[in-house]
Amino acid sequence: MIVAMLFTVAVLEKEPHIPLLIGTAIAILVTMLHGYEFSEVEEMMYKGIRHALPAIVIIILVGLVIGSWIGSGVVATMIYYGLQLIDPSYFLVVVIILCGIVALAIGSSWSTMATVGVASMGIGISMGISPGMVAGAVICGAYFGDKMSPLSDTTNLASGLTGVNLFEHIKHMFYTTIPALVISLIAFFIIGQRFGTKHFDTKNINAILDTMQNNFLITPWLLLIPVIVIALVILKVPAIPAICMGIVLGFFAQIFVQGGTITEALTALQTGYTIESGNKLVDELFNRGGLESMFYTISLTLVAMTFGGVLEYSGMLSALITQVLRVAKSTGTLIASVIVSCIGTNVTCSEQYISIIVPSRMYINAFKEKQLHPKNLSRALEDGGTLTSVFVPWNTCGVFIASTLGVSVIEYAPFAILNYTVPIISIIFGYIGFKIIKLSEQEIENGSETEQHTQKQASDADLA
Numbered sequence: 077m078i079v080a081m082l083f084t085v086a087v088l089e090k091e092p093h094i095p096l097l098i099g100t101a102i103a104i105l106v107t108m109l110h111g112y113e114f115s116e117v118e119e120m121m122y123k124g125i126r127h128a129l130p131a132i133v134i135i136i137l138v139g140l141v142i143g144s145w146i147g148s149g150v151v152a153t154m155i156y157y158g159l160q161l162i163d164p165s166y167f168l169v170v171v172i173i174l175c176g177i178v179a180l181a182i183g184s185s186w187s188t189m190a191t192v193g194v195a196s197m198g199i200g201i202s203m204g205i206s207p208g209m210v211a212g213a214v215i216c217g218a219y220f221g222d223k224m225s226p227l228s229d230t231t232n233l234a235s236g237l238t239g240v241n242l243f244e245h246i247k248h249m250f251y252t253t254i255p256a257l258v259i260s261l262i263a264f265f266i267i268g269q270r271f272g273t274k275h276f277d278t279k280n281i282n283a284i285l286d287t288m289q290n291n292f293l294i295t296p297w298l299l300l301i302p303v304i305v306i307a308l309v310i311l312k313v314p315a316i317p318a319i320c321m322g323i324v325l326g327f328f329a330q331i332f333v334q335g336g337t338i339t340e341a342l343t344a345l346q347t348g349y350t351i352e353s354g355n356k357l358v359d360e361l362f363n364r365g366g367l368e369s370m371f372y373t374i375s376l377t378l379v380a381m382t383f384g385g386v387l388e389y390s391g392m393l394s395a396l397i398t399q400v401l402r403v404a405k406s407t408g409t410l411i412a413s414v415i416v417s418c419i420g421t422n423v424t425c426s427e428q429y430i431s432i433i434v435p436s437r438m439y440i441n442a443f444k445e446k447q448l449h450p451k452n453l454s455r456a457l458e459d460g461g462t463l464t465s466v467f468v469p470w471n472t473c474g475v476f477i478a479s480t481l482g483v484s485v486i487e488y489a490p491f492a493i494l495n496y497t498v499p500i501i502s503i504i505f506g507y508i509g510f511k512i513i514k515l516s517e518q519e520i521e522n523g524s525e526t527e528q529h530t531q532k533q534a535s536d537a538d539l540a
Contacts, residue, residue: 077100080095083095091376092430093375096382097383100379100383110390121386123388124382125378127237127384128377131233131235131237134235134319135233135374136374137319137323138229140365140366140367143344143349143364145301145322145326145365146182146364148325148334149293152291152362153295154299155177155361156288156289159285166265168268169213171214172257174196175196175216175217176217176221178191178218178221179218179225181225181302183222183229184222185218185222186473186476187361187364189214189215190361193480194357194480194481196213197483199280199281207487208487208491209264209268211481211483212490212491212493215466219462219466220253223462223463224246224250229370230432230458230462231246234454234461234462237433238457239450240454248451248454248511251505251510252498253459255497256493256497259493260493264493284355287353288358291351295333301322301326305325330344343366346368347366347367348363349366373429380429381433384433384434388438397438407448408506409507410442410448410506411502412506412507414435414453416460417435417438418432419460419461419464421435427465427472428462428471432457432461439453448512449515452513455502456506459499459502463494463495463496463499464496466495467485467495469485
């Protein structure tokens with residue numbers, strides 16, 4: 077699978093689905109050569125897929141909420157007020173904050189970099205700032221927002237595959253991500269001071285602001301929609317109802333605030349919002365969302381979990397993880413192993429999603445055995461998988477950034493401060509035990525009861 081993945085993604089620049097299917101086919105062959113019947117292997121694949129179903133439900137809802145929030149003008153309003161924060165004296169710092177706001181709003185680092193990031197590159201270069209510095213600031217902000225957004229597919233994957241509540245997962249990531257963000261802001265503040273007196277061309281930003289005003293009704297009242305969703309989360313409302321409320325509010329806002337029709341609002345939910353403003357950057361930013369936009373992530377998740385299911389339930393992953401766990405005696409070493417495994421998967425499999433999916437299944441039982449809460453694992457998966465993908469030139473993220481921002485990995489890597497600081501902080505916290513949460517006795521008992529119930533169901537199914 078690794079060989080097929082490297083050739084297909086890095087050389088042919090194609091999608092990772094087929095290499096995963098090739099790996100699955102070979103894994104099935106190896107499993108059957110070791111005495112398993114195909115019906116047993118088939119059940120392994122189904123078990124792997126079942127692990128991903130909670131994440132898939134959330135991912136579907138994320139597509140709907142993005143479509144409704146863009147159509148309702150919520151995203152446009154957030155970006156509009158965010159763009160006006162730009163000040164030439166603190167350009168690099170503002171780029172991080174602005175990209176973070178946009179990525180938080182839409183849950184996508186790629187869309188943020190392809191739109192606001194591209195605009196930031198043009199402005200920064202015109203000010204005489206190194207392209208690598210500007211790209212580093214864009215990446216720091218975009219990946220911070222993506223990592224911490226409840227709309228992000230990787231965030232939902234990490235929480236869903238480990239069985240952790242989405243917002244509890246995000247809250248736990250604050251401890252490693254916020255310090256790294258602060259470090260990044262301080263570093264870019266110091267770096268950017270020497271560029272503060274340069275000439276600042278606001279033509280591109282003004283064009284974006286004017287285009288958004290011409291195509292959306294911009295009003296602070298629309299910010300009530302994300303505020304309501306956040307309030308529901310604070311009140312401990314589960315993620316699915318909270319997100320559904322955001323979808324409904326966005327749907328009605330598109331009709332009653334933006335003046336759209338019911339058909340247009342439904343289309344935004346199904347296929348995403350579409351706009352032809354004449355401004356390429358605005359069109360690229362807002363032509364997205366909808367249920368169908370999530371099919372790529374869903375299909376990749378299903379294929380990857382089919383592959384992971386065969387590896388896990390045939391014992392292949394156990395054989396691999398046993399070798400790793402021989403040296404992972406302490407909690408710190410275990411967390412470091414997860415992060416290194418995520419980085420290794422980013423390098424060998426060239427895909428960010430897989431760096432979360434496969435290690436999640438490899439390490440979930442090891443965390444349970446050490447009575448560590450699974451949110452420690454979900455955080456480590458994002459710290460090591462989501463963020464480090466940008467440093468691999470043949471990873472889909474590295475290829476996308478280089479082609480979109482026009483800066484090579486070597487140029488921007490030193491300035492992607494947040495992306496390499498978070499894994500370091502995560503490993504340090506693992507060794508010193510800071511914010512490493514143990515399972516409570518009740519959670520251990522509930523987990524044992526659930527496991528016994530699952531084993532009974534499996535036994536009953538075998539008897540049937």
